[in-house]
Amino acid sequence: MxxxxxxxxxxxxxxxxxxxxxxxxxxxRARDAAxxxxxxxxxxxxxVCVLIAFAALVKAHVTSDFSVVNVVENSHSLKPLLYxxxxxxxxxxxSMLLWILVLALFGALVAVxxxxxxxxxxxxxxxxxxxxxxxxxxxxLATSDPFARVFPxxxxxxxxxxxxxxxxxxxxxxxxxxxxxxxxxxxxxxxxALIEGRIDAVWARAVRPWSLVAWxxxxxxxxxxxxxxxxxxxxxxxxxxxxxxxxxxxxxLAGTALMHSMLVMEKRDALKVWTLLLAILxxxxxxxxxxxxxxxxxxxxxxxxxxxxxxxxILCILVAFIGGGFALFAWxxxxxxxxxxxxxxxxxxxxxxxxxxxxxxCATVLIGTIYPLALEALTGDKISVGAPFFELxxxxxxxxxxxxxxxxxxxxxxxxxxxxxxxxxxxxxxIAVVGGAVTVAVTRGGPxxxxxxxxxxxxxxxxxxxxxxxxxxxxGMPLSNALRRAFGLPRSAWGSAVAHAGVGVVVLGLAxxxxxxxxxxxxxxxxxxxxxxxxxxxxxxxxxxxxxxxxEAARFRLIEGGAAVASVEASKRFYAARAxxxxxxxxxxxxxxxxxxxxxxxxxxxxxxxxxxxxxVLLIWLGAVVMALGGALSLSDRRLRLxxxxxxxxxxxxxxxxxxxAAE
Amino acid sequence: xxxxxxxxAGVMLLAVTASLPAVALQPDEVLADRQLEARARDISxxxxxxxxxxxxxxxxxxxxARDLRLLVRERLxxxxxxxxxxxxxxxxxxxxxxxKPPFKLDTAILWASPLLVLLAGAVAIVIGRRTRRPPxxxxxxxxxxxxLDAILNEER
Numbered sequence: 001m002x003x004x005x006x007x008x009x010x011x012x013x014x015x016x017x018x019x020x021x022x023x024x025x026x027x028x029r030a031r032d033a034a035x036x037x038x039x040x041x042x043x044x045x046x047x048v049c050v051l052i053a054f055a056a057l058v059k060a061h062v063t064s065d066f067s068v069v070n071v072v073e074n075s076h077s078l079k080p081l082l083y084x085x086x087x088x089x090x091x092x093x094x095s096m097l098l099w100i101l102v103l104a105l106f107g108a109l110v111a112v113x114x115x116x117x118x119x120x121x122x123x124x125x126x127x128x129x130x131x132x133x134x135x136x137x138x139x140x141l142a143t144s145d146p147f148a149r150v151f152p153x154x155x156x157x158x159x160x161x162x163x164x165x166x167x168x169x170x171x172x173x174x175x176x177x178x179x180x181x182x183x184x185x186x187x188x189x190x191x192x193a194l195i196e197g198r199i200d201a202v203w204a205r206a207v208r209p210w211s212l213v214a215w216x217x218x219x220x221x222x223x224x225x226x227x228x229x230x231x232x233x234x235x236x237x238x239x240x241x242x243x244x245x246x247x248x249x250x251x252x253l254a255g256t257a258l259m260h261s262m263l264v265m266e267k268r269d270a271l272k273v274w275t276l277l278l279a280i281l282x283x284x285x286x287x288x289x290x291x292x293x294x295x296x297x298x299x300x301x302x303x304x305x306x307x308x309x310x311x312x313x314i315l316c317i318l319v320a321f322i323g324g325g326f327a328l329f330a331w332x333x334x335x336x337x338x339x340x341x342x343x344x345x346x347x348x349x350x351x352x353x354x355x356x357x358x359x360x361x362c363a364t365v366l367i368g369t370i371y372p373l374a375l376e377a378l379t380g381d382k383i384s385v386g387a388p389f390f391e392l393x394x395x396x397x398x399x400x401x402x403x404x405x406x407x408x409x410x411x412x413x414x415x416x417x418x419x420x421x422x423x424x425x426x427x428x429x430x431i432a433v434v435g436g437a438v439t440v441a442v443t444r445g446g447p448x449x450x451x452x453x454x455x456x457x458x459x460x461x462x463x464x465x466x467x468x469x470x471x472x473x474x475x476g477m478p479l480s481n482a483l484r485r486a487f488g489l490p491r492s493a494w495g496s497a498v499a500h501a502g503v504g505v506v507v508l509g510l511a512x513x514x515x516x517x518x519x520x521x522x523x524x525x526x527x528x529x530x531x532x533x534x535x536x537x538x539x540x541x542x543x544x545x546x547x548x549x550x551x552e553a554a555r556f557r558l559i560e561g562g563a564a565v566a567s568v569e570a571s572k573r574f575y576a577a578r579a580x581x582x583x584x585x586x587x588x589x590x591x592x593x594x595x596x597x598x599x600x601x602x603x604x605x606x607x608x609x610x611x612x613x614x615x616x617v618l619l620i621w622l623g624a625v626v627m628a629l630g631g632a633l634s635l636s637d638r639r640l641r642l643x644x645x646x647x648x649x650x651x652x653x654x655x656x657x658x659x660x661x662a663a664e
Numbered sequence: 665x666x667x668x669x670x671x672x673a674g675v676m677l678l679a680v681t682a683s684l685p686a687v688a689l690q691p692d693e694v695l696a697d698r699q700l701e702a703r704a705r706d707i708s709x710x711x712x713x714x715x716x717x718x719x720x721x722x723x724x725x726x727x728x729a730r731d732l733r734l735l736v737r738e739r740l741x742x743x744x745x746x747x748x749x750x751x752x753x754x755x756x757x758x759x760x761x762x763x764k765p766p767f768k769l770d771t772a773i774l775w776a777s778p779l780l781v782l783l784a785g786a787v788a789i790v791i792g793r794r795t796r797r798p799p800x801x802x803x804x805x806x807x808x809x810x811x812l813d814a815i816l817n818e819e820r
Contacts, residue, residue: 600690
């Protein structure tokens with residue numbers, strides 16, 4: 001019964017989304033406040049309907065309702081409860097439903113944030129967001145119905161792909177989707193600005209929180225995905241330049257550029273047209289990512305061919321929105337007035353350079369990802385574009401960008417002084433050089449690029465600290481004064497300092513991997529192998545039974561300087577329902593470094609073992625968390641605070657634009 | 665689909681049917697000669713596992729990747745140079761097996777694209793600045809000049 005309710009709610013959401021688009025949009029053109037006021041209500045109603053549908057699917061999964069195809073194919077009665085819930089989006093249909101849920105959530109949030117988004121921008125934004133919602137609701141209802149029943153119902157499900165039976169599935173997709181889909185609302189804002197033919201600092205201020213939220217979540221989502229791959233795959237890698245990863249990296253790069261160009265727009269009224277273009281581009285890349293991943297076109301042509309309906313439908317959505325977005329841009333952008341001027345050497349100039357490098361890096365990833373597909377389609381030749389290509393092309397662009405970050409931060413708005421900026425970063429530069437030299441001395445050499453990476457990472461972190469210090473302390477000032485001034489700095493200033501330092505932390509973690517050690521051995525119980533500073537002793541192997549799997553586990557003792565410091569357990573699991581084996585790497589965190597053990601085949605009582613010593617590896621993901629923290633600090637800036645869902649009565653009275661009557 | 669890689673990288677995506685227990689390079693494949701082994705690792709990191717999604721044979725657990733790893737080591741032991749080994753594998757499987765696409769007519773655009781995009785962007789910025797520069801203020805008309813002179817003289 002609840003399954004049918006869910007299905008019905010989804011259809012109802014589609015109808016309501018049509019209302020959300022048509023009536024308010026017409027109202028905005030006719031300046032009819034009554035029609036316009038339907039928009040927010042409809043957006044909230046759409047969200048509630050999708051939430052009901054989503055809840056119905058969750059219930060079907062949790063109660064193991066095997067009369068639903070989606071549950072049969074992706075669940076098992078013995079599966080732990082957590083994975084019954086996360087399994088909802090561990091498949092095509094459910095994940096699309098989550099996509100729509102987040103889409104509707106953003107629509108509803110804009111609908112209720114009356115304080116931060118002025119009319120009629122809000123109405124047009126909700127209308128555009130509604131169009132996106134319609135497209136994806138139609139897609140799910142037409143080609144990917146999660147509520148389809150099967151009769152007769154089987155007694156048991158086929159279980160979820162064991163590799164997805166992990167806490168990572170609870171965290172990674174929702175984070176990533178909030179990021180991906182968050183850019184839909186930024187796209188909607190951009191389209192609304194183009195429809196209105198007006199864009200100014202008010203627009204930038206209204207949109208920046210949304211782009212920040214999307215960026216924060218996308219950053220965390222990508223980092224979490226990377227860590228998940230790292231611990232689940234069993235060979236210690238954390239980024240593979242896989243097309244699926246590239247699909248999430250591209251909107252991140254474009255979104256990062258967007259975040260910076262919006263700053264220029266908000267502060268200096270410049271780069272307006274470019275900012276709109278970037279907003280359209282970012283969401284286009286999100287859609288492209290969804291298409292590449294969902295249609296299966298990247299995995300193999302066969303996946304695409306087995307379900308041409310789905311791939312074709314998403315392709316249509318893709319073409320409609322990207323084409324529509326750019327057509328609207330081409331048509332309306334000339335109407336927009338260009339804003340403030342600035343000297344080439346200025347904060348604005350530095351941010352333009354930032355955008356140029358980020359956009360080039362993004363284009364490099366895009367071309368590297370789709371070039372093999374295009375080449376094969378055009379000439380039939382098959383080539384591979386893998387990590388070596390991206391390391392040769394993407395890395396130089398990224399390094400150039402990061403090297404310039406501290407200088408850009410030190411430049412003044414409008415007209416900057418290059419020499420002055422250089423003087424302001426000289427302390428950070430000194431720290432970087434000393435750090436690099438110490439690294440060379442301690443490690444007795446090491447790859448040049450890695451030493452450079454250590455220096456660069458230190459440079460970024462030091463420059464982040466320097467930014468706060470320089471703005472709150474001058475020579476001879478008592479510390480208490482400086483502290484007071486530091487805490488009085490705008491949160492957005494703190495945010496940018498912290499986020500940039502976070503990038504430095506990531507760079508440090510990546511650079512440190514040049515010193516990681518890999519040992520491949522076969523061990524019998526009692527035998528030992530060396531991994532970095534540790535001796536790893538195999539204590540023994542033993543079988544174990546889990547809720548829906550059996551595993552062969554092995555325990556290792558880590559010995560450093562003759563004393564046992566820790567133990568670590570790795571295992572190989574067998575999931576009977578899918579006849580699938582997974583490796584569960586044993587990871588022992590010591591400070592910021594990790595010992596990583598993964599099991600291979602066992603032969604004649606000896607166990608094949610891969611042991612890694614990964615110094616400071618945690619910095620990679622902690623750095624991403626620091627970046628997100630910087631974003632959150634910036635988001636909490638008083639001037640950019642997200643609209644509060646229900647404004648107090650007093651606030652409502654003081655905001656006449658929020659009431660329909662005043663909008664006439 | 666044999667590679668567990670895609671399963672995880674594709675995360676919440678399509679359900680992957682089966683995966684294999686073994687992990688990537690196995691201890692029994694490792695050559696005793698350390699230098700030779702290092703060269704083998706280097707070569708395998710650049711060769712694609714043909715049945716996988718953008719994964720090198722060094723990282724892949726597919727049986728085909730294992731065969732290729734053994735092949736690489738066999739050739740090295742028989743005295744081939746790194747280049748000869750790569751060429752041999754390419755002659756059997758085509759350019760598709762190279763994770764770093766070779767520079768050819770086919771791939772010229774691919775390799776040139778980062779630089780082209782960067783240059784095109786830089787040119788666009790310069791042109792954009794040129795066209796957006798505000799026109800210089802028009803010269804004063806004789807009447808305005810006279811008025812200005814009058815004001816200046818008055819002050820003096």
